[in-house]
Amino acid sequence: MIKEAAKYYNLKELWNNLSRHPENRVFIAGGSDLTISLKKGSVKTDCLVDISDIKELSLIEDRKDHIFVGAGVKISEFKKNDLVKKYFPAMLEAIRYFASPSIRNTATLGGNLANSSPSADGVLALVASRAVAVLNYYNQRKNSDIKDIFLGPKKNSLKKDELIEGFLIPKWEHRALFFKSMARKIFGISKAGLCICLNQKNGFIKDISIAVSSVAPVVKRCFETESFLKDKKIDLSVIEFAMGIISDEVSPITDHRSTNDYRREIIKVFLKRALNSIR
Ligand SMILES: Cc1cc2nc3c(=O)[nH]c(=O)nc-3n(C[C@H](O)[C@H](O)[C@H](O)COP(=O)(O)OP(=O)(O)OC[C@H]3O[C@@H](n4cnc5c(N)ncnc54)[C@H](O)[C@@H]3O)c2cc1C
Structure with a gap:
């Protein structure tokens, strides 16, 4: 049963406060997968930590040889962005098939990977685009291949409290x-x-x-x-x-x-x- 919920708006706040919450805390972004798992009982937790409005996770920005796409960008937001149009066309194609408009308005790309479903459309676009994930664990960042995170159906290598901060999409003409x-x-x-x-x-x-x-x-x-x-x-x-x-x-x-x-x-x-x- 959920006894506690917290929401943070930037990474500094998150890392300063996260460890104070109950041990079995979980991140919630759009909630499109997690709410179903909670209802079914396949995920049990006392505490939800809402990361849906963390500002660093909602960025899409130009970074020299890559674009950075925040893990918290909502699926529907991609189609408005010029960098995505230019460097991440696979995602624009994926959106056409992705769930319903209401789900696309809440679901995130980070959640799509963390949920680790072999049918994930956003992950399909990421993998075909040769994206690398940026992981953040109490301010320690590392880049990781998606294949090293996504290990099987509902199985991934993310540690407790490890956050997918975003993705680096290489710029290559395609x-x-x-x-x-x-x-x-x-x-x-x-x-x-x-x-x-x-x-x-x-x-x-x-x-x-x-x-x-x-x-x-x-x-x-x-x-x-x-x-x-x-x-x-x-x-x-x-x-x-x-x-x-x-x-x-x-x-x-x-x-x-x-x-x-x-x-x-x-x-x-x-x-x-x-x-x-x-x-
Ligand atoms: C009716 C319906 C239709 C759907 N159709 C499709 C479809 O067509 N294609 C498709 O690909 N998917 C589909 N989905 C699945 C779903 O919408 C996606 O997997 C979604 O992208 C998950 O993102 P979220 O923000 O809602 O994640 P949440 O539900 O908030 O979280 C899912 C999991 O990821 C973890 N998590 C979330 N963000 C992070 C992060 N940044 N770092 C670390 N862990 C994180 C959470 O702790 C949780 O374990 C559908 C779902 C529903 C309910």
Whole structure:
């Protein structure tokens, strides 16, 4: 049962006061996942620490070779931002498929990663964009690959009180393609997802990142498919070959949302659609 709630507005306040709260405290940002876990009883706590208005977590700013995106930026806020439009196009694509307008107005990208769902659309955009997370633990900052944080369904490496402060999105010239299969046309959790960031010159793929969701225990990059496609001009035989490679890079399961056969097949179809669209 929740006995205590606290809200902080900047990191200094948070780190000065956090350890005074009950031991089993948890952070709450938008609450879109946490409130469900509390209701189901899968998370038990006496104390919620509200980080939804911490100013450092709501920044989007230019930092030389990267843009910094605060973990507390609400999903709906991304589409208004010019830096995001220029350097994080995968997120703009992801928003089109992400939950409902009301959820997008509260849900955050940090919560999307901390919740560690293999179907997370925001994480899919981050991984395809080669983002690195900035973690903060009582003012000690470190950068961490997303694969070192997101370890499996509902499993991550975050320590108690460790905060995702934000993400560094590298600046590289690319465009993004995003595909998501869901039970309903809108507002659905992903059965399978694919996000590609790439740039081409004279028809050849110069640089490419491919990430997939809901077809492995974590959202992951498909490095072998990427390296096969790099420096290739797309034709039918290249597409066929790439579909075979990506099929071997995923390890989908059957669950209440879909079957492993469907998931493997739709990832191949998404890749085919993506590559056909850039021929
Ligand atoms: C109806 C519905 C539809 C949805 N549809 C989609 C969808 O289409 N695509 C999709 O990807 N997701 C979807 N979601 C999931 C959800 O909205 C996201 O995972 C959301 O981004 C979580 O962010 P939040 O701010 O609400 O996190 P919260 O619910 O506040 O927190 C989730 C977890 O993350 C921790 N946490 C939050 N922020 C931080 C931080 N900065 N540092 C460390 N830990 C932190 C919390 O302690 C908690 O454990 C849906 C959810 C619902 C209820």
